[in-house]
Amino acid sequence: MNIDETMVARCEIALGTPGLADQFRALTAEHRRVLAQRCRACSHAQFPPMLACARCNATEMWWADVGGRGVVTHWVTVHTAQTTPAFTVPRRLSELVPYATVFVQPEAVNDEFRIPAFMTGPRLAELEAGLPVNISIVDVAGRPLAVVEPVAPTKEA
Amino acid sequence: MVLNRNAVIAGIGEAPLTPSGSGRSADAMTVEAALKACADAGISPREVDGAIKYTYDTSINTFSLLANLGAKDLRLAVEVPFGGGSCAALIDVARSMILAGRARAIICYRTVLGDSWIKQLSTADPQRPYYMDTADYLRPVGWTGYLGIFAAFYSEYASKYSISREALFETVNLMRSNAAQNNHAVHTAPVTRDEYFNAPLTVGPFTEFDEFALADTSCAVLVTAEDIVPIGANPVDIMASAQSHGGDPRAYFDSRVLTNNLAGSPASAVASKLYEESRLTASDIDVGLVYDCTSFTLLYVAEQFGLCGPGEVAERVIAGDFATTGSMPLNPHGGDTAGGYTHGFRHILEAVKQVRGIADNQVTDARTALVGGPQAGPTSGLILRRRETS
Numbered sequence: 001m002n003i004d005e006t007m008v009a010r011c012e013i014a015l016g017t018p019g020l021a022d023q024f025r026a027l028t029a030e031h032r033r034v035l036a037q038r039c040r041a042c043s044h045a046q047f048p049p050m051l052a053c054a055r056c057n058a059t060e061m062w063w064a065d066v067g068g069r070g071v072v073t074h075w076v077t078v079h080t081a082q083t084t085p086a087f088t089v090p091r092r093l094s095e096l097v098p099y100a101t102v103f104v105q106p107e108a109v110n111d112e113f114r115i116p117a118f119m120t121g122p123r124l125a126e127l128e129a130g131l132p133v134n135i136s137i138v139d140v141a142g143r144p145l146a147v148v149e150p151v152a153p154t155k156e157a
Numbered sequence: 158m159v160l161n162r163n164a165v166i167a168g169i170g171e172a173p174l175t176p177s178g179s180g181r182s183a184d185a186m187t188v189e190a191a192l193k194a195c196a197d198a199g200i201s202p203r204e205v206d207g208a209i210k211y212t213y214d215t216s217i218n219t220f221s222l223l224a225n226l227g228a229k230d231l232r233l234a235v236e237v238p239f240g241g242g243s244c245a246a247l248i249d250v251a252r253s254m255i256l257a258g259r260a261r262a263i264i265c266y267r268t269v270l271g272d273s274w275i276k277q278l279s280t281a282d283p284q285r286p287y288y289m290d291t292a293d294y295l296r297p298v299g300w301t302g303y304l305g306i307f308a309a310f311y312s313e314y315a316s317k318y319s320i321s322r323e324a325l326f327e328t329v330n331l332m333r334s335n336a337a338q339n340n341h342a343v344h345t346a347p348v349t350r351d352e353y354f355n356a357p358l359t360v361g362p363f364t365e366f367d368e369f370a371l372a373d374t375s376c377a378v379l380v381t382a383e384d385i386v387p388i389g390a391n392p393v394d395i396m397a398s399a400q401s402h403g404g405d406p407r408a409y410f411d412s413r414v415l416t417n418n419l420a421g422s423p424a425s426a427v428a429s430k431l432y433e434e435s436r437l438t439a440s441d442i443d444v445g446l447v448y449d450c451t452s453f454t455l456l457y458v459a460e461q462f463g464l465c466g467p468g469e470v471a472e473r474v475i476a477g478d479f480a481t482t483g484s485m486p487l488n489p490h491g492g493d494t495a496g497g498y499t500h501g502f503r504h505i506l507e508a509v510k511q512v513r514g515i516a517d518n519q520v521t522d523a524r525t526a527l528v529g530g531p532q533a534g535p536t537s538g539l540i541l542r543r544r545e546t547s
Contacts, residue, residue, distance in 0.1 A: 021293035048290045048412060074312035074414075076305050079358040085275050086368050087301040087360055101299040103309070103414060114415045118298040129316030145298055 003043055003064070006108075011037060011061040013051055020049045027063055029144045032137040034106070034115060038064035045111045066115065067108035069151070072131040075102040077124065092141040096120045100127060102148045104135055117146040126150050161382035164255040165392040166248070166541065167262070168198025168379040169506045174341040174497045177271025177371040184217040186375035187268045188225045194377040195226070199390040200262055202226035205379070207254060207263035209247045211500065212238040213277065216268030216375065223264075232260040239409075241448050242400075242423070242536030243267075244501035245528050249398035249537055251380035262381040267502035271371030274498070278303060290412045301360050304368065306533060307451045308361025309414040314457060318468035322362050326353045327474045328452040329366050329494065335481065336491025338518035343370035344495040367452040372497025376506050393509050394542045396437065396525070399430035402534035413533040423534030424461035431527070432463070435540045439463040442540070443523040444511045445485060446504035448531040449492040459487055462529040462538065481520050489518040504528050505539065512543040 008031055012023050028035060038045045039053035040060045052059045078101070081094040093099060103114035117135055119127070131150060138147040170193025172186035195202045205228045208219035217225070219234035233254055237243040247265040254260050279302055291300060314320060329348055336342035348366050356364035386392045402408060403423030405416045432438055445464045449455035456470040464485050465473045473479065479487040490496050490507040497503070508526035510516040524543045530536035 018293075024293070046407075047415060048294045048407075050407075054406070074309055074316060076299075076301075076308040076312060076361050077358075078299055078301055078360055082357070082359070084304075084359055084365050084368060085271075085371055086278075086303040087305070088279060089301055090296055090299060093299050099299050101295070101305065101309075112416070116295050116298045116300070116415065129312075143297060 003038070006064040007038065007062045008033065008035060008065060009063050011049060011063055013059055013061060017051070023063070024049065028137060032144065033065040034068065034135050034137065034146050035063045036066045036106070036109065036113070036115065037061050045109045045113070047113045047115060066106040068135050069107040070104040070115065070133055070135055071107070072127060072129060072133055073103045073105050073114050074129060075100045075127050092143065096141070098124060100124055102127065102133070104133060104148060115146060117148045119148045123150055123154065160258040161255050161261070161384070163383035164252040164380055165383050165386060165394060166378055166509055167200060167381040167386045167390060167392050168194040168196070169509050170194030170197055170377045171506060172375040174372050174374040174503070176343050177373050179373040181373055183215055183268045183270050183375070186373070187216045187222060187266055187377070190268070190375040190377035191222060191226060191264050191266060194264065194379040198379045198381065199387040200379065200381065200385065203229050204385070205262045205264050206230050207233040207251070207260035209235045209237065209251055209263060209265045211243040211247070211267050212236040213240070214268055215270060215273045215277065216266070222266070226264070233263070239535045239537070240531070240533065241450060241501045242530040242534060244448070244505060244530050244537060245398060245539040246400045246535070246537035248378060248380060248395065248505065248539055249400055252395055252398055255380060255382050261385055262379060264377055264379055266375065266377040267500055268375035269499055270373050271498065275371070304360040304363055304451065306414055307454050308363060310457055310532065311362050311453045318471070320471040322354070324456060324471035324474050325362060325367055325452040326350070328455055329353065331474065331479060332449065332455070332488060332492050332495035335489050335518055336495035339490045339496055340517050342491045342496040343372050362453065363451060369450045369493045369498040370495055372499070374497055374499050374503065376499055376502045378505055378509070391513055392544055393512055394544050396540040396542045397431040397434035398537070398539050399427045399434065400535055400537045401426035401430065408534045422461050422532045423536045424458055424529060424532040427530065427536055427538040428462040431538050431540050437525065437540060441525055442527045443486070444489065444508070444520045444526045445487045445529065446508045446526060447487055447529040448501045448504070449488060449494045450498065450531070452494060454531060455487065455492060455494065457532055458529050461532050462527060464527070481518055486520045489516060489520055501530060508539070508541050512541055
């Protein structure tokens with residue numbers, strides 16, 4: 001995919017860090033594509049978004065589709081919604097335990113960063129570093145989220 | 158302006174650590190710790206002319222502390238805004254200011270009331286962009302806060318090296334057996350194999366036993382120009398101090414999981430600076446005081462500071478090498494995991510006690526101690542050494 005074709009919208013840098021987050025949520029809901037930030041000048045990609053390009057310091061940044069494929073680098077399984085002093089489960093996800101927050105290196109991006117995504121269900125047991133996954137935007141508990149699923153078909157029991 | 162020839166740790170002080178919920182005042186505890194540090198140094202609190210604290214704590218601010226000490230002058234009042242990585246950074250800043258001649262006696266401190274710290278920890282704060290990243294980008298996909306980052310490091314580490322919960326179990330009990338030798342510690346009873354392996358998992362490889370122990374605590378370190386330390390006091394030399402955010406400036410707490418720098422973490426960048434400045438190597442370190450907000454944090458930080466070889470830490474902890482009588486003693490006070498959570502700052506007090514030879518759980522003839530901050534940036538470290546009397 002040509003980089004220009006991946007550009008979804010210009011980042012509203014002037015709105016600052018909270019404004020970028022609002023824009024990210026709105027664009028994810030509208031376009032239902034997995035987004036990161038890309039520099040128009042040098043094409044560097046980064047996530048989470050910043051207020052300038054960390055490679056060339058340009059301040060014209062764009063929201064760009066990073067594609068629906070990647071590999072798992074690591075993940076965190078949340079086994080229980082029962083909290084301890086140092087952790088709490090997001091309320092809207094508490095019915096979905098066990099689940100995992102999965103970190104994915106997008107296939108279409110050469111720069112090294114990971115997209116955080118959600119996974120639940122019987123295929124959690126298949127998680128391993130290097131696992132090829134599809135990432136798509138799915139409504140989870142009423143909110144559009146990046147959700148991963150292994151590329152390989154489910155193994156028959 | 159006259160530059161100071163050398164900066165030393167002249168004194169340490171502590172309001173006795175208790176489990177959290179003690180009902181004590183953070184402000185009063187801080188003043189108590191600071192006065193004790195001055196008394197330990199043999200220096201009048203009126204001579205203190207600078208104060209440095211972590212930004213993110215709930216204790217008295219720098220200029221109020223100086224007022225409470227009756228300080229004659231305020232030459233600097235500074236906050237270091239990292240997380241656990243602020244620990245040795247406070248000392249690094251104090252030392253730099255003293256060497257530059259900007260102050261002569263700087264009180265560095267950290268006060269934690271466990272309950273209010275937990276409240277602060279789980280609140281998104283616009284002053285901390287990384288906490289906003291957590292709230293905006295990680296929380297929606299299930300991020301659980303504190304434990305999540307260290308569970309993520311475990312997952313990343315386990316994809317490259319051999320490690321299992323057996324190593325975490327050994328670590329929990331190593332810290333608890335060390336804490337049992339410490340006069341002020343929270344968890345001093347061992348965890349049985351059945352208790353540990355039957356406990357429900359919470360996040361990643363962790364159980365309730367793997368988390369830091371909530372405590373109420375205040376610690377203070379007085380860093381001064383060498384020439385104001387009176388005869389009879391027991392100053393400790395700072396061989397090296399350093400800060401770093403590592404190879405990727407965004408490798409800070411929480412968003413570190415979105416970067417890729419296992420081989421060059423902020424902690425390993427600090428380690429390189431410490432060994433370069435001190436002209437020492439890891440084999441010269443007699444005792445390591447490494448950040449341990451979870452069991453795995455201790456193992457990973459020890460390895461990142463070179464206190465064992467890459468990928469070795471699990472087998473080394475199972476072999477008992479990190480015990481006080483082992484080849485590389487770690488956290489003889491029980492650390493933050495069992496001793497009580499101080500955001501790593503009590504590690505500095507323990508390092509000073511160890512090289513002075515006065516610790517509750519003393520490593521035999523410890524002369525050189527390393528203090529290592531967490532593996533998320535920005536972080537910091539120190540190498541301290543016993544002053545040889547001529």
